[in-house]
Amino acid sequence: MGVRDDILKKAKEYRDYTAQVLSEMVQIKSYSGDEEAVCRKIVQMCQDAGFDEVRIDGLGSVIGRVGNGPKTIAFDAHIDTVEVGDPDQWKFDPFSGLIKEGLIHGRGSSDQKGGAASMIAAGRILKELGYSGEYTVYFTFTVMEEDCDGMCWKYLIEEEKFKPDLFVSTEPTSCRIYRGHRGRMEMMVRLKGVSSHGSAPERGESAAYKAARAALAMEKLNADLQPDDDNFLGKGTVVVSQIDVKGPSQCAVPDQAMLYLDRRLTWGEDKELAIAQVKKYISEAIGESEDKVQVEMPMYEELGWKKLDYHQELYFPTWKIPEDNKLVQAGVSAYKDLWNKEPVVDKWTFSTNAVATTGRHKIPAIGFGPGDEAQAHAPNEITRVDDLEICSAFYAMLPYVLEGKN
Missing domain, CATH: 3.40.630.10 (Zn peptidases)
Known part of the structure; x- marks a missing residue:
């Protein structure tokens, strides 16, 4: 044999x-x-x-x-x-x-x-x-x-x-x-507004409405993403997985918003490209400069069973x-x-x-x-x-x- x-x-x-x-x-x-x-x-x-x-x-x-x-x-x-x-x-x-x-x-x-x-x-x-x-x-x-x-x-x-x-x-x-x-990464987008009393929203600038427009911008970005050259891996994707909006009270215009993004990366896409795309699309959607759109990659910092302090950014090529x-x-x-x-x-x-x-x-x-x-x-x-x-x-x-x- x-x-x-x-x-x-x-x-x-x-x-x-x-x-x-x-x-x-x-x-x-x-x-x-x-x-x-x-x-x-x-x-x-x-x-x-x-x-x-x-x-x-x-x-x-x-x-x-x-x-x-x-x-x-x-x-x-x-x-x-x-x-x-x-x-x-x-x-x-x-x-x-x-x-x-x-x-x-x-x-x-x-x-x-x-x-x-x-x-x-x-x-x-x-x-x-x-x-x-x-x-x-x-x-x-x-x-x-x-x-x-x-x-x-x-x-x-x-x-x-x-x-x-x-x-x-x-x-x-x-x-x-x-x-x-495909690879993947996680991103956290932070947007700021201006708070005012809920009875006079015209005095403020709602971070909630910015977040809504930003989420729709991510829907557009997802539709615009292209596959790799040989279409083996297919197109990348972006998904808004969480939205959090905060203000001084329930009777106030919110002044802070956070969007959490799950981004899948096809061949030729990396973290720098993905962050730049998010900034561009959200900037255009909310009518503010790209430097006003804060995009960060969170860190994974949990401890394993051996309690070793080891961590990395949430980026996976x-x-x-x-x-x-x-x-x-x-x-x-x-x-x-x-x-x-x-x-x-x-x-x-x-x-x-x-x-x-x-x-x-x-x-x-x-x-x-x-x-x-x-x-x-x-x-x-x-x-x-x-x-x-x-x-x-x-x-x-x-x-x-x-x-x-x-």
């Missing part, structure tokens, strides 16, 4: 094991910043799977290693989840980890502990095959992604000087190969890599070698930790993960056991293909 047949056999053999690993992870509540229990469990799981090394970094992420080659590849899964939301919308316990009829149920099953479970199985497969090739294979189980995507990797690269040669995100792709996604890139083509080859058919090559709608590895630090990246993007943050979240088997095989196969040993 060749490597391909060995990997497929072991992935199938460990199908139930991988599902059980995921079920146990789902049963451990792990909201952003409160992941210690699941991280400790993952350390144990990686050790039980025979990994060569397992450690926890300064921010709280788990870093597992298999092999000791001169080149490095990292498979990444964030292991924090969003909260449950309205419990009445769930048909089952969100933390049951129920395995039934080929599905694993519960919060994080798709987004994105499924990828983590397949990574552990892939590490076990590589160890049992005696992998000792050109790559040191890292499996990273990262924290705080839901609150601040990529900060875990910004920390690893910039503070711990851990920068792999290649990166694979295991966020849900429905077992398709993804090679990019766009990334995409060409379809003829070596890593993309290795992913395509691995998929074809395993299943004798062409994979779908596409992109995410949402954002991942690759905003840091690839958007900021230009590490070539692809995505391949179990579960569906549409399951992310949704009630009654599920993923397929079939996907877990497929992904564990793909992750184990990719290092062999990269060094031409398929």
